[in-house]
Amino acid sequence: MQHLKDxxxxxxxxxxxxxxxxxxxxxxxxxxxxxGSFLGFFWTFLNPLLLMLTYTVVFxxxxxxxxxxxxxxxxxxxxxxxWFSTAxxxxxxxxxxxxxxxxxTIFPTPVLPLVPVLAxxxxxxxxxxxxxxxLLFFKLPVGWGLLCFPVLLIIQTLLLCGLTMxxxxxxxxxxxxxxxxxxxVTILFFxxxxxxxxxxxxxxxxxxxxxxxLVGLFYGYQQIFYYGEVPHPQRLLWLFVFAVAVFxxxxxxxxxxxxxxxxxx
Amino acid sequence: xxxxxxVEHLSKTFKRxxxxxxxxxKESLINGEMFERRLSEQVEAVRDVxxxxxxxxxxxxxxxxxxxxxxxxxxxxGILKPTSGRIAVNGRVAALLSLGVGFHEQMSGRDNxxxxxxxxxxxxxxxxxxxxxxxxxxxxxxFIDAPVWTYSTGMRMxxxxxxxxxxxxxxxxxxxxxxxxDVAFTEKCLARMRxxxxxxxxxxxxxxDIATMTAWCRRALWLDHGQVRAIGTPSDVAQAYLNExxxxxxxxxxxxxx
Ligand SMILES: Nc1ncnc2c1ncn2[C@@H]1O[C@H](COP(=O)(O)OP(=O)(O)OP(=O)(O)O)[C@@H](O)[C@H]1O
Ligand SMILES: [Mg+2]
Numbered sequence: 001m002q003h004l005k006d007x008x009x010x011x012x013x014x015x016x017x018x019x020x021x022x023x024x025x026x027x028x029x030x031x032x033x034x035x036g037s038f039l040g041f042f043w044t045f046l047n048p049l050l051l052m053l054t055y056t057v058v059f060x061x062x063x064x065x066x067x068x069x070x071x072x073x074x075x076x077x078x079x080x081x082x083w084f085s086t087a088x089x090x091x092x093x094x095x096x097x098x099x100x101x102x103x104x105t106i107f108p109t110p111v112l113p114l115v116p117v118l119a120x121x122x123x124x125x126x127x128x129x130x131x132x133x134x135l136l137f138f139k140l141p142v143g144w145g146l147l148c149f150p151v152l153l154i155i156q157t158l159l160l161c162g163l164t165m166x167x168x169x170x171x172x173x174x175x176x177x178x179x180x181x182x183x184x185v186t187i188l189f190f191x192x193x194x195x196x197x198x199x200x201x202x203x204x205x206x207x208x209x210x211x212x213x214l215v216g217l218f219y220g221y222q223q224i225f226y227y228g229e230v231p232h233p234q235r236l237l238w239l240f241v242f243a244v245a246v247f248x249x250x251x252x253x254x255x256x257x258x259x260x261x262x263x264x265x
Numbered sequence: 266x267x268x269x270x271x272v273e274h275l276s277k278t279f280k281r282x283x284x285x286x287x288x289x290x291k292e293s294l295i296n297g298e299m300f301e302r303r304l305s306e307q308v309e310a311v312r313d314v315x316x317x318x319x320x321x322x323x324x325x326x327x328x329x330x331x332x333x334x335x336x337x338x339x340x341x342x343g344i345l346k347p348t349s350g351r352i353a354v355n356g357r358v359a360a361l362l363s364l365g366v367g368f369h370e371q372m373s374g375r376d377n378x379x380x381x382x383x384x385x386x387x388x389x390x391x392x393x394x395x396x397x398x399x400x401x402x403x404x405x406x407x408f409i410d411a412p413v414w415t416y417s418t419g420m421r422m423x424x425x426x427x428x429x430x431x432x433x434x435x436x437x438x439x440x441x442x443x444x445x446x447d448v449a450f451t452e453k454c455l456a457r458m459r460x461x462x463x464x465x466x467x468x469x470x471x472x473x474d475i476a477t478m479t480a481w482c483r484r485a486l487w488l489d490h491g492q493v494r495a496i497g498t499p500s501d502v503a504q505a506y507l508n509e510x511x512x513x514x515x516x517x518x519x520x521x522x523x
Binding site for chain 2: 003008018020021024025028098101106262
């Protein structure tokens with residue numbers, strides 16, 4: 001006779017207990033992304049390609065941002081950024097969108113904010129060939145840094161899961177969260193050296209950007225793909241610790257609010 | 266005899282927010298209530314409820330509208346978190362809680378069957394093995410690939426019931442949803458529930474139909490304003506419940522005359 005588990009709580013065992021559910025929801029999300037569109041799966045490449053072309057024209061050509069092989073530069077940061085922003089925006093509404101079953105039937109709510117994160121990761125991995133082609137095209141050196149790639153993936157996944165857990169929970173009680181989030185995502189994008197290298201910022205203003213821990217993550221991607229460098233292990237460790245802290249914070253926030261999902265939706 | 270469900274001193278309190286009383290911004294400014302917090306009123310939907318259900322037993326719950334029956338069932342499914350008290354459940358639970366909701370509206374019936382199966386603890390392989398049975402039982406062969414939002418109330422109930430009985434749970438919880446099926450389908454459901462009983466599974470029924478309850482249940486509970494008023498044989502509980510209702514309506518009639 002076991003004590004009844006509260007289904008709305010986020011626990012790490014969710015990956016074991018509801019692995020199949022998570023898997024099939026992620027698969028559905030991926031299938032649904034381009035369902036009914038003529039070009040289908042090719043949008044995975046076309047979306048970043050179109051963005052990259054626009055940025056290349058505006059920043060690489062009009063504004064003369066100082067980065068050789070600019071298309072490769074932008075894409076190495078843009079692809080993980082697209083994963084980041086999409087997952088954040090989708091994840092934050094995930095519980096509200098489940099209003100027809102959250103609190104009305106047996107369903108483990110905590111899987112919902114994780115789905116866009118995992119689906120986004122798969123989508124990101126699938127879009128990588130585009131970057132690899134550019135790297136070859138510009139004859140950029142590919143180094144040992146690539147071995148750090150899985151570490152960056154894990155860091156970003158932890159970060160995103162923590163953030164989507166917190167945001168999805170908060171937006172049930174504070175519906176302003178989504179409006180705010182749209183702006184925050186835009187601001188973050190401009191305040192991070194994704195479209196421009198860090199050196200393009202005047203030195204006395206650099207601290208504004210450098211203190212953002214997310215910068216370390218996206219700079220890491222640029223290091224391994226574009227600069228052909230190996231990220232500093234200590235920096236990676238700090239990032240990892242930070243990501244774990246965010247994950248934990250997200251989990252706590254989620255669980256504090258979890259009681260209200262079933263009652264308020 | 267082993268217990269399927271054991272509940273001790275279970276309580277659930279909702280906060281119910283009152284809408285602001287004033288009508289216009291001007292009024293609220295004049296009255297200085299602009300920053301006054303909304304009053305929150307507590308609703309004790311379930312109060313200090315204790316009972317247990319034996320494995321293989323069919324247990325009924327009756328009570329007036331708003332008595333807390335659905336809330337109690339949601340607590341038993343782990344959908345709501347108890348404010349206080351303890352619940353222990355032995356076995357896998359499937360539930361039919363409310364009409365028309367509980368599905369992923371945009372997804373097809375097929376996808377919903379899969380998700381429901383996964384949620385209730387089946388592996389994809391097991392669901393595939395049962396899929397045809399589920400669809401055939403629900404008689405929804407022609408609609409299974411249509412999105413659920415196009416389904417009628419009865420069709421939703423068919424699908425939900427069919428999934429719930431076919432995933433082979435140990436405990437089946439039903440909240441008065443059988444009423445919307447057509448006669449033929451209701452017969453089928455009842456037959457399946459009988460089979461369920463004979464296989465020694467536990468059933469928990471909430472119903473407003475006293476006849477159904479006395480026919481099906483071995484024991485029953487009367488819930489009144491969140492509290493247990495009586496537990497016992499269905500006929501005793503029904504008698505007590507009906508007496509009170511009769512008393513209430515005659516009192517109302519007297520008041521109306523006076
Ligand atoms: N999410 C909620 N927030 C606030 N109050 C709630 C909530 N859900 C239920 N209640 C309140 O709890 C009480 C019990 O409701 P419940 O749905 O359990 O009644 P019930 O016995 O199932 O009634 P019925 O026979 O009409 O189905 C009611 O007063 C209801 O207003
Ligand atoms: Mg009810």
